[in-house]
Amino acid sequence: MSSSGLSIKEQEHENHVLIEIGGEVDIFTCQQLKDTLYQVVEKYGKDLVMDCARLNYIDSTGLGVFVAVLKKVKQIDRGITIVNLKDSILKLFLITSLDTLFNIKHNANSAL
DSSP states (O other), rough: EETTTTTEEEEEEEEEEEEEEEEESTTTHHHHHHHHHHHHHHHHEEEEEEEEEEEEEOHHHHHHHHHOOOOOOOHHOOOOOEEEEOOHHHHHHHHHGGGGGEEEEEHHHOOO
8 A cells, every 4th residue: 555655565474464664654644554554453463563664754643653553452462563663763762752662673583
């Protein structure tokens, strides 16, 4: 799926669903991301591994989507691991203390 500079790809694995997020997550694209991630959670019922290697920008509305999806995932006793964050985006997670809510890894191999 792709529009407004956001790309989202999903790939099911045995124990998780890999979600590749690319482009920008902002007020214009956050609803698309939220809708897609909610659908993935409902469809698969598995842990999510969100690969952000191609994510170039995220604002506060995008961070809010990550938190909303985390709440939804926790309702079914699953979790979210975020991998491959660029340093500038990782800094946002650290500043907002979201690194304490999410399992953040440097790469997908360390997440599995």
